[in-house]
Amino acid sequence: MQLGFLEFGVRDEDAWHAFLTDVVGTIAVGGGRYRMDGHAWRFGVVEGRDDLETVGWEFTEAELDVALGHLAGADIEVLEADPAERGCHRRYRVLDPAGVPLELVSGLTRATEPFESPVQRSGFVADDQGLGHLVVTAPDPAGSRHFYEAMLGFRFSDRIACSFHGHDVDLAFFHANRRHHSLAFGGQQRKRLHHFMVEARSMDEVGLAFDRTMKAGLPIMQTLGRHPNDRMFSFYAQTPSRFQFEFGWGGREVDDDTWTPSTHDRISEWGHHPPQVFWPEESK
Numbered sequence: 513m514q515l516g517f518l519e520f521g522v523r524d525e526d527a528w529h530a531f532l533t534d535v536v537g538t539i540a541v542g543g544g545r546y547r548m549d550g551h552a553w554r555f556g557v558v559e560g561r562d563d564l565e566t567v568g569w570e571f572t573e574a575e576l577d578v579a580l581g582h583l584a585g586a587d588i589e590v591l592e593a594d595p596a597e598r599g600c601h602r603r604y605r606v607l608d609p610a611g612v613p614l615e616l617v618s619g620l621t622r623a624t625e626p627f628e629s630p631v632q633r634s635g636f637v638a639d640d641q642g643l644g645h646l647v648v649t650a651p652d653p654a655g656s657r658h659f660y661e662a663m664l665g666f667r668f669s670d671r672i673a674c675s676f677h678g679h680d681v682d683l684a685f686f687h688a689n690r691r692h693h694s695l696a697f698g699g700q701q702r703k704r705l706h707h708f709m710v711e712a713r714s715m716d717e718v719g720l721a722f723d724r725t726m727k728a729g730l731p732i733m734q735t736l737g738r739h740p741n742d743r744m745f746s747f748y749a750q751t752p753s754r755f756q757f758e759f760g761w762g763g764r765e766v767d768d769d770t771w772t773p774s775t776h777d778r779i780s781e782w783g784h785h786p787p788q789v790f791w792p793e794e795s796k
């Protein structure tokens with residue numbers, strides 16, 4: 513299973529086009545869709561209210577049948593949808609416990625041409641690890657955990673519980689493949705997601721993306737830093753829809769045969785500070 517696609521409902525589609533192509537380094541393939549790897553598309557942008565519109569989780573055919581069986585057994589409403597609209601083989605719509613619209617799909621179309629971006633030259637760590645990860649809203653973390661683990665088959669990676677700049681943090685991380693986490697949550701967010709993450713293949717490319725973000729005038733929300741659990745070296749900035757994206761490198765992989773979940777007492781080994789905490793009071 514993997515994070516197959518993300519669709520965002522946005523007020524300013526032109527700003528999103530510039531953001532996804534010039535800052536993130538994906539390629540426009542038409543119809544408001546963008547690719548970053550061997551999948552025909554990974555990001556979709558439609559008119560909306562500056563929030564996550566749909567999360568596409570891609571399953572193998574057999575995994576999809578298992579998940580549908582669990583959902584039916586729990587009497588959770590699942591609607592079959594037209595796969596042609598997504599370019600996939602099978603497609604089902606379901607809401608997660610927080611009301612986030614999900615699509616459970618199989619067989620997303622792969623591209624016929626190799627991915628080449630003039631911006632993100634060595635491409636992204638994606639393909640069978642999915643497009644990256646996202647942190648979704650979860651007002652009832654226990655309910656969300658049950659849904660994602662018992663219904664969809666996610667596996668618990670670890671937890672971070674700490675205080676960070678005056679905020680209590682309690683985040684749970686889940687994997688669906690070798691990527692340390694494809695999904696995380698830890699409470700209610702202002703929007704359906706806190707951020708999504710993409711992973712570059714080199715540290716320099718994080719620096720180059722940082723430069724592009726600054727040049728585009730997108731606010732840096734968390735400085736460069738490294739997380740203790742997935743070891744991701746990354747920064748966070750604001751998308752044109754005022755939720756965040758994380759651009760990283762160096763994420764660790766998990767092997768289910770040897771992995772033991774643990775709890776970390778800090779969100780970052782170093783960095784990831786909101787930059788304004790260092791500014792003098794008069795410049796805030």
Ligand SMILES: [Fe+2]
Pocket residue numbers: 645647707708709758
């Ligand atoms: Fe993240």
